[in-house]
Amino acid sequence: MTPSPTEQVAIVGATGALGFGLALRLGRAGVPIVIGSRDRERAEEAAARAGETVPQGTFSGAENSQAVAGAGVVILSVPFRNQSEILKGVRDTLGEGALLIDATVPLAAAVSGKATRMLGVWQGSAAQVALEMVPDGVKVVSALHTVSAASLADLDHSLDQDVLLCGDSRADKRRAAHLLQRVDGLRCVDCGRLEMARIAESMTALMISINAKHKTHAGVRITGLPDDDWE
Template sequence: MLAILGGTGPEGKGIALRLAMAGEEVVIGSRDATRASDAAEALKELAPDLRVTGDVNDAAARQGDIIFLTVPYEGQAPLLQQVAPSLVGKIVVNVVAPMVFNRGRAKAIQVEDGSAAEESQKILPDSQVVAALQNLSAEDLMQPDLEMESDVVVCSDHREAKEQVSAMVQRIPNLRAIDGGALEYARYVEQLTTLLVNINRNYRCHSTIKIIGP
């Protein structure tokens, strides 16, 4: 079972949709049980036969074997502190890209620990944090008939967890996982999202990344 904490927003719903379409069972987490089940129902209307449910974040964290984190950066630390006991021994996939908006322009937040991913590993010393999926457009993820076209850089200090998440990413057709190395490299991937958001605005598009070479 996959759990998406903060899964009622566009990015979490999009990831839930694509992974459920790939056959995974997903529980969407929220601070509010009704919002969670409404989001699950909305996804089931987009594609047939999805196994998606909704629950409050704490219950979703308990149910999930692999946990995705898709809240805004400011919500990350309080949420993780709250659900930490339910995440012990589990893989936590951090999708957070810390940024603020000023007059329509995105600006990266400088995180004291280097990145949202590293901060989450510090809060969750008994979990295996993997940073991934931060460069995927929620709008594209949410269109079930649109084939995704992107590379997904995956960073972690836990080799097996990184391999497991990379394999899961590649269950979404046409996505390729790229080993980005240790978790300390997640900062560059997170900040790239800020650049992509501004490119989207300049070109009115949904930009993403492809790494040439590997």
């Protein structure tokens, strides 16, 4: 796959587990990353840590709405209970045509339930909540639910797994795939419309159960697909 032209990529919640691991991997692949946080200093500290871990990467830190302003791609990686509040805080700075890649999962853990159970979400999925909240012209793709933060953050670990992409526009999914597949060992699979995110998100609960059972950080691989069809 030809590398995507380098758009500014902001990761909201990249001070946390999944976002930080993804920042390291994308940074190592040559993608300049803006780490977003509710707190500018925390974002800057995380950017400095990322720079120490991946010296060849380009990382900066900013308060969430500053991080999002001017970003072509925004990855949202925050707990479900905070997703709507954080989206409310950044939606006015999301630019027309921006792509929001939503990794949020409505785990029951968000309301003190088990991490192996899901919450019912009126809209169907966290990604559909995001779609409902962003301004017209902002694109939403759901992704990354089966990728473990720990395996992303361990840069010595070779990734060899699929990323399940759901979204209503093939072009938006292609844009997300061109970015995420810059990470060695990640292959993006088009799983259909955004409403399929309900199932992809629930796979996080399944992965948590598998990982607990086998004491590992497993990933998923879909077999029988044609070769890379994102061109």
